[in-house]
Amino acid sequence: MDRYDFVIVGAGSAGCVLANRLSADGKYRVLLLEAGGSDASLWIWMPIGYGKTFYRKSVNWMYQSQPDAGLNGRVSYWPRGKVMGGSSSINAMVYVRGQAEDFEDWRAMGNPGWGWDDVLPYFRKSESNDRGADDWRGGDGPLAVSTMDRYLHPLCQNFIKAGEQIQVPHNPDFNGARQEGVGTYQNTARDGMRMSTARAYIRPARGRANLRIEKRAMATRLIFDGTRAGGVEYVQNGKTCRAMASREVIVSAGAVNSPQLLQLSGVGPGALLREHGVDVVQDTPGVGQHLQDHLGMDFLYRSKLPTLNNQLHSWYGKLWQGMRYVLTRGGPLSLGVNQGGGFVRTRAGLTRPNMQLFFSPVSYTKAPPGKRPLMNPDPFAGFLIGSQPTRPTSRGHIEIASADPFAPPAIHPNYLSTDFDMQEQIEGLRFIRKLAAAPALADIIEAEIVPGRDVQSDADFAADVRARAGTVFHPVSTCRMGPDPQVDVVDSRLRVYGLQGLRVVDASIFPTLTSGNTNAPAIMVGEKGADMILEDAKGQ
Structure with missing residues (x-):
């Protein structure tokens, strides 16, 4: 002992x-x-390697939830890190702190010392932002946070421009003075390698x-x-x-x-x-x-312009990008799959964003639920836009199913158990449609593959949400x-x-x-x- x-x-x-x-x-x-x-x-150190560790038992608890009524009785797959670094070693590396109001809410709930002014110094202490330190960002902490602009796909600019065309401002830093807007994500990475x-x-x-x-x-x-x-x-x-x-x-x-x-x-x-x-x-x-957990939805589009699908679908494309990464630590394999995104308000009267967006210049119509396997995209040019309501009101629970410590617990997410959460999902999907109709994206979209233009009414969207929505892995x-x-x-x-x-x-x-x-x-x-x-x- x-x-x-x-x-x-x-x-x-x-x-x-x-x-x-x-x-x-x-x-x-x-x-x-x-x-x-x-x-x-x-596969851990290479940023896009999480497509492999997502289903690798040696580094992943690979949990499954109980069947969930809100998802038509579907079971959700919950990857969680079982490795040094935990889930920071197998996640998609997007660095987002949240809104200042989130932490003001924490304090108002009876938690002194957890307001925004209390937690900001610890965010700054942990971080080494490649853009340097300022009032919001840290410059010399252990955790490297990197801007990925050098290797971003050009279609990210179409996404940003489409946002501006519907009056959503470009935001170059979601962790700066404000979170609202569209832009590109920073990753927890340095020199082309994951920073767990x-x-x-x-x-x-x-x-x-x-x-x-x-x-x-x-x-x-x-x-x-x-x-x-x-x-x-x-x-x-x-x-x-x-x-x-x-x-x-x-x-x-x-x-x-x-x-x-x-x-x-x-x-x-x-x-x-x-x-x-x-x-x-x-x-x-x-x-x-x-x-609590975030629940997300994706729209998949066939593109008139080349996307990462064109670079990575063929065996020689995979080989070339793999060699490029090994030799230079650069190219698409040095990034997470969620290159663009943002935070928006989907209805009037809101004082802060209620929806997070994701833009990926890649598509995969036959991927396992919840998985974004960048190395195995569709054989045609495509991309996806995703949404997730930021503050769901549904509450679930976790309980042991046995006294055996090696038996997995029973996970009951209880997704979409409030009308509010379903309405937020529908608003997110309607916002994606609005964004995709902006000229910068509409001009390059050949077709909406999923869910398809026949999905129009609130009832249609609600049925689609219950059939396709999946965890964004934020329990x-x-x-x-x-x-x-x-x-x-x-x-x-x-x-x-x-x-x-x-x-x-x-x-x-x-x-x-x-x-x-x-x-x-x-x-x-x-x-x-x-x-x-x-x-x-x-x-x-």
């Missing part, structure tokens, strides 16, 4: 940040446990004598002494091991695995735990509740931060209510979904959480 000051469960987007920051001054012994293995893989949190935070720290990293170490339960978390039990190479924490255990396993581990350890809804034969340490009803809020121990899980300092020596620090603590991709705010939570932990340790 080994003893540390801090034991961190999960080397994901927040966990890697914690391991770096808590071990930085050499004062504390830190153990980082990761259920997966190394991120040293071409493993690369950004762990590689510079892995030589520290006071930081121990154990890979393929599956945490099976937390060890309690009464109501104090004293350590973690984990399985590695078939052997059960224990690591004890003299100060704190920090759960950073993500929005799926963090509530699962708490429930397996006796912290969660009491009736659920007893049903599965788990001894109740504390009846905490909110563990696994309040699940949050399953260990929600808030002021009420009866419904929330952690307080504003991320301490689990009613227990000592235990925090949750990852996207599961989000009070609500942020307006956009969730990786950047998850990293921010890691940065802010680390400061809180160090502050409290000094006072002990």
